[in-house]
Structure formats: C-alpha cells, structure tokens
Amino acid sequence: MELHVTLNKSFGTFSLDMAFTVQGERIGVFGPSGCGKSTLVSLLAGLQQPDSGSISLDGEVLYDSHGGINAPPEQRRIGIVFQRPYLFPHMSVKANLLYGFKRCAAANRTVDFDSLVEVLQIGHLLSRSVHNLSGGEKQRVGIGRTVLSNPRLLLLDEPLSALDDNLKFQIIDYLKAASAAFRIPYIFISHSLLEMRIMTDRVLAVSAGRIAAQATAEELARSQMGRSPIGYINLLRLDKPRRINGVSAYAWGGTELVISTVGDRPEALFELSSKDIILLKQHPDAISARNLLECIVADTFHSGNKVGVELACGDGKLVAEVVPEAARELGIARGSRLFAAIKASAFRRLE
Amino acid sequence: MPIFTSAEYMAILLSLKVSVVATLVSLPFGFAAAYLMTFRQFRGKVALDVAVNLPLTLPPVVIGYILLLLLGQKGFIGQHLLQPLGITLIFTWKAAVIATAVVGFPLMVRSIRLGMESVDERLIQAARTLGAGWLDTIVTVIIPLSFRGIVAGAALMFARGLGEFGATIVVAGNIPGVTQTIPLAIYEYTSSPDGDRMALALCLVSVLLSVVVLLLHEYLNRRIAKAD
CATH class of the missing domain: 2.40.50.100 (RNA polymerase II/Efflux pump adaptor protein, barrel-sandwich hybrid domain)
Structure with missing residues (x-):
C-alpha cells in the first residue's frame, strides 16, 4: 500500500495540516486525544471534505482540490473499524456482515464469507440479533463486516480503546489474523504506544494537527521513554x-x-x-x-x-x-x- | 344516536379522504425536509426551518387566506400554473387536502426529524464506507431507524387533518357533499337552531376517529419497538 497525502482542514481554532507519504502494510497513526487522528480518518475515508490538498492511494487519486476530484466514501473502498462496532441494530449478525459484501463489485471480492467467519470464529453468531452479543462479539462482527466489504485499505480507528485488557488482546489477534489472511493493509490509529508496538511497523506521530515524526514503532517507543511515566x-x-x-x-x-x-x-x-x-x-x-x-x-x-x-x-x-x-x-x-x-x-x- | 343522512356520511368520508391523501402527499416532502434539516449543512437552512414551522404559529385562517391568494384565479400559482393546465383547486376537496397538508406539515416534519436525530451518525458513516451511496443509505439505514418518527409524523398529520377547520373553510369553502368535512359540518349544525344533536353526534364520531388513530399509532409503535 502506498498513500500520498497533503491535507488542510480548519475547524474554528484547530487546523489540520499534514503532508506525508507512507508505504507498508501495517501503518500506525499515533498521538494524544484531540491531535487530529480521527479527523485524518474521516478525511481519508471521504466522510469529511478537506479545505484543500490531495489524497492518492496506490496511484489512484481519491481527492484533489485543484483537479476537482472528490471520490465519495462508497467509491473509495476504504473500510473503517470504529472505536465501537456500530452494528446496524435493525439487522441480524449475518445481514450486518453481508451489508458491504453485497455492495462490493464481484471483481473486487477477494474475501469470501465462509473464510472470514472461520477466521473470526463467528459462525455460531450468524442467526443472532446484534442485541444479543457481548462486547467482544460485537467488535468481531464489526471487524468482519468491514473486512467483508473487501476494502483495499482498512482504517482501524482506535478499535481497542473501549475494550478491557483481556478483550483487547483477543481482538488484536483477530485483527491481525483477518488482515494477514486476506492481505488487507491497514492504518491503525491509537494513543497507545503499546498497541502501536504490537500492531504496526511504521508510525506517523501526530501532534496538534501536524505530522511530528515518521518512525518505526520501536524507534517511537524509545524516543518517548524519557517523557513517559511508564517508561519503555x-x-x-x-x-x-x-x-x-x-x-x-x-x-x-x-x-x-x-x-x-x-x-x-x-x-x-x-x-x-x-x-x-x-x-x-x-x-x-x-x-x-x-x-x-x-x-x-x-x-x-x-x-x-x-x-x-x-x-x-x-x-x-x-x-x-x-x-x-x-x-x-x-x-x-x-x-x-x-x-x-x-x-x-x-x-x-x-x- | 340519530341516523345520519348522506350529507353527514359524505362529511365523514371526506374527512377521512382528505386526511389520508394529505398525509400520503406530504410524506415524501416531510421526509425530504426533515432529512435536509437533520443531515445536511447548507445556506438557507434557518430560512427552511422557519418556512417549515411557520404554519405552526400562524392562525389557520391566515394560512387559508394566503393559499386563496396564491391558488385563486388571480393568484400567482392559480393564474400562471393552474389555469394554463386547466386545473381548478379553490373550493374543491383538493384545496382541503392542500390546506390540511400545509397546516399539518410542521408537525409531520418535527416528528420525522426527531426520529432521524436519534440515528447515530456513525451508523450512516459506516454504511457509506461499506459501499452504500446516499440514497441506498437512506433506504437501508435512515428510514428503518427513524421509522417510529415517520409513523408518528404521519399519525399526527392524519389526526391534525381530521380536525382542520380554519384554513379549509377559507380555501375550500363549506359545500355539503363537496368540501364539507366533519369540523365544517359541526360548525354548520351549531349555527342552526335544530342542529345540536347532529353536531354532538358528529363530535362523537370525531372523538372516535381520533381515539382509533391514537390507538393505531400506539400499536404500531409497540410493534416497531418489539421488532427493534
């Protein structure tokens, strides 16, 4: 995956001003709350429109303010796993899982339903209502729904921050398994350095709407050691x-x-x-x-x-x-x- | 209860007809207005909000008079749009439909809007990133999740329509068998010396219809809640 980004977006007193190029399959975006990580996710996915700039993914221009290009979210094939699963409450687990799959062009379908169900171990949940799932099960179905939409890039927007430690590491295993099994690159967003170390190879450190550094997760952990109350x-x-x-x-x-x-x-x-x-x-x-x-x-x-x-x-x-x-x-x-x-x-x- | 003459039966049927048609005609517009005001940011949003809610604060007679000015033979719409097409609205049951729709519109929009505001924006964003276009998202996510609001809005509009008087009498008149709805018939009976019993009987019919509408609304609400 190769992503070229130049973005400007202002909201009142906050402004996001980023320019970066990243290559890799496991990219991290690290920074404290309010630094602009989730705004970046919205801009990449097309849920918000930048004031100016450009976004190109694997050579395809998704947004270009000069060229008047702005692909809508449904055409970008960028899937999001949110902090909470946001399952459609009026649909069954199976209908949730198939929502994106049905809307994906047949030529782009590389993830098939049965394989995904096996990787995420959700076969026993398919006929259930989403109201009868535990927190971990909901998050697994949420991941499955996004992966089944066959995105070419996954944006994992703090998918672990609402989970307790035990559940967090279970979901990490499922996320890694799904990404590896179906070869979908991801951008993992988090304020946790530990999660960055486990989930990513290359990290963009974000601070106050700017890219402060681009490094490996290990380099970032070492550079943060002296400032962190928990050390390395x-x-x-x-x-x-x-x-x-x-x-x-x-x-x-x-x-x-x-x-x-x-x-x-x-x-x-x-x-x-x-x-x-x-x-x-x-x-x-x-x-x-x-x-x-x-x-x-x-x-x-x-x-x-x-x-x-x-x-x-x-x-x-x-x-x-x-x-x-x-x-x-x-x-x-x-x-x-x-x-x-x-x-x-x-x-x-x-x- | 006295036995109604055909004029009273006509009034009851006309009331139902006017309310049903006004509700059905208003639904797409009410939905569109609620959607725009809930999910879209655009210039003139405040103006739209004011325009939609204006009938709520205006006396119905004023609404009727404005409609008369617009739709009448010398009115802007009447003269330039309706007459060339050979359409006459004033003093027909269709005028009663328009009056009912305009008066009930803010109630319908408010209910639908409340329903839409309860839909988590993240669900809409999830649908979009999963490959659903905006129309697809409306059909598969927004309508099902705001369905209670839509049903409530339709029920309110229907109930309001059954009681509509002021705007209707101005724009549609009070012609028995043509534009006379239940409230207009009651008004006529209360103005005549021997009309008390008939007026009371029609009041009872009016109460009965309103109770049926409210019970139906409650039943649908429970069914939707159960389905959720």
Missing part, C-alpha cells in the same frame, strides 16, 4: 511455564525468568517497564529480586533526561533506563557487562 515497555512472549513455590519460571534467552503471576495458559504476553529493571555493576551476595540476569550492553540511547540501555541477556533483549549520573557511575557503554535485577512481581501479563 519490554514485551515478552513466554511459554511453557514451570511452577515453583507459587511462582512461574519461563525459559527465556538461555536462562529463566521468574514471574509471580500464575496463569493457566501455556503461552502468554508479558510487559515489563524499563523503570522496573535495576542495573548493578557486580553480582550482589544476596538480593530480594528473584531475577538476576547477567547482561551485555548492546546499545545505549538518550530519551528526554534518561539514558536507555539495551541489554543482551543471552539470546533475549531488554531495555532498561537510568539517569545519566547512574550511567556514568555504572560505566555503561556498548559491550560493558552488567547485572539486571528484576522483581518477580514487576511483570504484568497482558493476555
């Missing part, structure tokens, strides 16, 4: 836990991580903040933290008033943060040897 979030997918005295031990990077969360799943995603990793120059005689990992400094970076330290712990990688003074005292440089102490309770299971 290390994401660890761990499996096959071993139970020892009420805690779980997971194989990781050639060693074991001891985590106090005891779950019943064989595989789980954990987050660990860079703030929860204590660095030591030497091995202590004894320490209360249940994880003491010998690491090599793979890289360092500056973010705000913090120094990020990328640690290679065997085959695993972690990012810790320290203040510059601590970095000097520890003699942190690429290749230096450190010990990382992490409490078993510092890990939080995400799914």
Whole structure:
C-alpha cells in the first residue's frame, strides 16, 4: 500500500495540516486525544471534505482540490473499524456482515464469507440479533463486516480503546489474523504506544494537527521513554511455564525468568517497564529480586533526561533506563557487562 | 344516536379522504425536509426551518387566506400554473387536502426529524464506507431507524387533518357533499337552531376517529419497538 497525502482542514481554532507519504502494510497513526487522528480518518475515508490538498492511494487519486476530484466514501473502498462496532441494530449478525459484501463489485471480492467467519470464529453468531452479543462479539462482527466489504485499505480507528485488557488482546489477534489472511493493509490509529508496538511497523506521530515524526514503532517507543511515566515497555512472549513455590519460571534467552503471576495458559504476553529493571555493576551476595540476569550492553540511547540501555541477556533483549549520573557511575557503554535485577512481581501479563 | 343522512356520511368520508391523501402527499416532502434539516449543512437552512414551522404559529385562517391568494384565479400559482393546465383547486376537496397538508406539515416534519436525530451518525458513516451511496443509505439505514418518527409524523398529520377547520373553510369553502368535512359540518349544525344533536353526534364520531388513530399509532409503535 502506498498513500500520498497533503491535507488542510480548519475547524474554528484547530487546523489540520499534514503532508506525508507512507508505504507498508501495517501503518500506525499515533498521538494524544484531540491531535487530529480521527479527523485524518474521516478525511481519508471521504466522510469529511478537506479545505484543500490531495489524497492518492496506490496511484489512484481519491481527492484533489485543484483537479476537482472528490471520490465519495462508497467509491473509495476504504473500510473503517470504529472505536465501537456500530452494528446496524435493525439487522441480524449475518445481514450486518453481508451489508458491504453485497455492495462490493464481484471483481473486487477477494474475501469470501465462509473464510472470514472461520477466521473470526463467528459462525455460531450468524442467526443472532446484534442485541444479543457481548462486547467482544460485537467488535468481531464489526471487524468482519468491514473486512467483508473487501476494502483495499482498512482504517482501524482506535478499535481497542473501549475494550478491557483481556478483550483487547483477543481482538488484536483477530485483527491481525483477518488482515494477514486476506492481505488487507491497514492504518491503525491509537494513543497507545503499546498497541502501536504490537500492531504496526511504521508510525506517523501526530501532534496538534501536524505530522511530528515518521518512525518505526520501536524507534517511537524509545524516543518517548524519557517523557513517559511508564517508561519503555519490554514485551515478552513466554511459554511453557514451570511452577515453583507459587511462582512461574519461563525459559527465556538461555536462562529463566521468574514471574509471580500464575496463569493457566501455556503461552502468554508479558510487559515489563524499563523503570522496573535495576542495573548493578557486580553480582550482589544476596538480593530480594528473584531475577538476576547477567547482561551485555548492546546499545545505549538518550530519551528526554534518561539514558536507555539495551541489554543482551543471552539470546533475549531488554531495555532498561537510568539517569545519566547512574550511567556514568555504572560505566555503561556498548559491550560493558552488567547485572539486571528484576522483581518477580514487576511483570504484568497482558493476555 | 340519530341516523345520519348522506350529507353527514359524505362529511365523514371526506374527512377521512382528505386526511389520508394529505398525509400520503406530504410524506415524501416531510421526509425530504426533515432529512435536509437533520443531515445536511447548507445556506438557507434557518430560512427552511422557519418556512417549515411557520404554519405552526400562524392562525389557520391566515394560512387559508394566503393559499386563496396564491391558488385563486388571480393568484400567482392559480393564474400562471393552474389555469394554463386547466386545473381548478379553490373550493374543491383538493384545496382541503392542500390546506390540511400545509397546516399539518410542521408537525409531520418535527416528528420525522426527531426520529432521524436519534440515528447515530456513525451508523450512516459506516454504511457509506461499506459501499452504500446516499440514497441506498437512506433506504437501508435512515428510514428503518427513524421509522417510529415517520409513523408518528404521519399519525399526527392524519389526526391534525381530521380536525382542520380554519384554513379549509377559507380555501375550500363549506359545500355539503363537496368540501364539507366533519369540523365544517359541526360548525354548520351549531349555527342552526335544530342542529345540536347532529353536531354532538358528529363530535362523537370525531372523538372516535381520533381515539382509533391514537390507538393505531400506539400499536404500531409497540410493534416497531418489539421488532427493534
């Protein structure tokens, strides 16, 4: 997918002024509430008209103020998954799913009904009224309805922000599965850096109606670390836990991580903040933290008033943060040897 | 209850006919006006709003007189549009339909508009991005979701039509068997020395019809709510 955008739109005192080109299948638009993310979605989908500018998707001009081109939303083939599912309340689940499919030209139908139902696991919901669905089921049907309309681009407009953590990661899996199975590129809009890391490869950072930066999700997470109250979030997918005295031990990077969360799943995603990793120059005689990992400094970076330290712990990688003074005292440089102490309770299971 | 003569039966039938036709004729216009005022932004929206609601505040007699001036032989529409086509409206049942439609129009538009305003804009946006054009969206999303408002608007217009008097008497006259509706017949009976019983009987018919309309409206409302 290749998207060229130059847009201007003013509302009272707020003005959106963006120019960017992005290529890729998993693009993110990241920024705080009110920065213009949802306006961008409306403008791309044709639900609002820009004051001026142009939009072209894969070489096709969808809007051009100079050329007098403004394709209506139904001709753009840009699907939206909204924050809430917005299912048609007067239709059954099946009728909702088929709404866009029936309106899609036969030549453009690459997603078929049965495959989608299987990917999203919604076969048992088809005959139900949309009023008899749980929040997660509604969102799955909403995703299915949009994907079945066979769009060439999906706009995922904060589709996870109204969901609790448990549901959020279920829906993430469905979104990724649907996008991958039917090869539909997407633009994922969110104010959550964690979601950006999981869902996207390339991110447009938006601030006050402008594109502030274009980077990978990883680069963005590192640049935001110093300003963020939660630091940099290390994401660890761990499996096959071993139970020892009420805690779980997971194989990781050639060693074991001891985590106090005891779950019943064989595989789980954990987050660990860079703030929860204590660095030591030497091995202590004894320490209360249940994880003491010998690491090599793979890289360092500056973010705000913090120094990020990328640690290679065997085959695993972690990012810790320290203040510059601590970095000097520890003699942190690429290749230096450190010990990382992490409490078993510092890990939080995400799914 | 006295036995009605054919004139009274004609008045009852004419009242029903005028109200039904006025409601059916007004529905597309009422829907269009409500749609424009709910979903579209355009210059002159305030003017349209005022024009639609004006009959609500004007005395019906004034509306009737304005219609008479417009549709009469020397009126702008009458002279330039109706006469060349050989159409005569004044003092016919069709004039009563127009008077009823104009007087009831704001009530119909208000109800439909309330129904439309309850439709979440995101549902409309979802339909558009799923490939539905605006007409398709109106038919498949807006009409079904604002159907209660449309039914309520039609019922209000119909009920208002049954009671319409002021504009009708000016523009259609009070000709028994031709333009005399129930209210006009009641008016005539109350003006004659022996007409009290007949006036009362027609009042009862009027009450009965209104109750039937309201009950029907309530029944439809419940059925729609159940279907939702």
